[in-house]
Amino acid sequence: MVQWGYMNAQKYIMIDGVDGGGQMLRTSLALSMITGKPFKMVNIRTARPNPGLQPQHLEAVNAAQQICDAKVEGAAQRSLEITFAPGEIKSGSYEFRIKSAGSASLLFHAVYLPLAMQQSPSELLFQGGTHVSWSPTFDYINECWVWFMNKMGLKIQVSMEKAGFYPHGGGLIKAIIHPLEKIVPIKLLERGKLVNLKIYSAHTNLRDEVAKRQAEAAQRILISYVNSYENMSVQCGSLSSLSRNTTIAISAVFEQTVCCFTGLGEKGKLAEQVAAEACNKFISFLDSGATADEFMSDQLLLPLVQCSELSEFTCNRYTSHAKSNLETIRKFLDITCQVKQLAPHRYEFEVGAGRRVQ
Secondary structure (H helix, E strand, O other), X not given: OXXXXXXXXXXXXXXXXXXXXXXXXXXXXXXXXXXXXOEEXXXXXXXXXXXXXXXXHHHHHHHHHHHHOOEEEOOOOOOOOEEEEOOOOOOOEEEEEOOOOOEHHHHHHHHHHHHHOOXXXXXXXXXXXXXXXXXXXXXXXHHHHXXXXXHOOOOEEEEEEEEOEOOOEOEEEEEEEOOOXXXXXXXXXXXXXXXXXXXXXXXXXXXHHHHHHHHHHHHHHHHHHHOOOOOEEEEEEEOOEXXXXXXXXXXXXXXXXXXXXXXXXXXOOOHHHHHHHHHHHHHHHHHHOXXXXXXXXXXXXXXXXXXXXXXXXXEOOOOHHHHHHHHHHHHHOOEEXXXXXXXXXXXXXXXXXXXXXX
16 A cells, blocks of 8 residues: 655644635645645634634534544634644544534535545544535435545445535435545546436425425426437435425536536525526537536545646636635645637646646
8 A cells, every 4th residue: 555644743824814714624624634744823714704713614623633633723613723733543433523514515625635545434423514515415415526536546335324414414424434545547538428317306394295396397498408318317305304404406517517506495485496507507518519517626636636647627617716725735835737728618728746837
């Protein structure tokens, strides 16, 4: 097995978190554990309405500390500054619980790669939000993120025992992370033909009719783009949850790639509106010709910079999140990354470990 990291007792890597969100922190935690380099983050989220560490960010720090016995200072709610000095990463069974509806999937992003780089598998239980705004839902993780991770050589399995919506949270996700042999580069410049399109509509503690209306609305919108019912499947259901809500996921399988776009209900929002929001995001992605959506392109960067061979993919937007993620990665590693705009809504990424070119 390859030796992935080393301990570095030199001074802390300094990171200014004034404009960044939780992603800068999660990337820093993961890379600190992988490289053995300690870091200090200051001005954490000071440009945000609720500055400092929030419960979901604090739980990411606690989770990282737990798996590598790190020395941490400043790990408190609303803290504006934190230092993190990693120890030895240990695979095993872990439980991470966010008491609020904070995203369990984002917490997963902080720890999956360091654990995958160990010689033994790990089993994780996450409690928190599984379907909350501004974060990947479980459906996105299961239908899209896992596919991309597997394509890069990361063998990860996820399952959901209970759904967690705002404001109650309480969702439960299980994950099994198998040892990683090596990161495999990806070459995804063309999508290929659409093979399958799936509409999944579900409710929690409402009537089955609501999920059915949501699915039918999505089907009406998408049929004009698919031009055939043969490639489209529809599934309606209910999820165990503490909250009352709805969710919809539009998942597509192409010859070369996959995608998933989701919508979430909220008080006063019609099921048809939830469906339309998810469909419009999917249609916009279709029109772009990209192979990865804007969120997946951001999430691909961390594993791909561990590979000495260049990877290539296209996405529909080059976001500020992707830019800040690259800036954070460069604090820890020398990387190769070029981003070219091919069309108004299509960007090409070339990324890998190596000499900095941008």
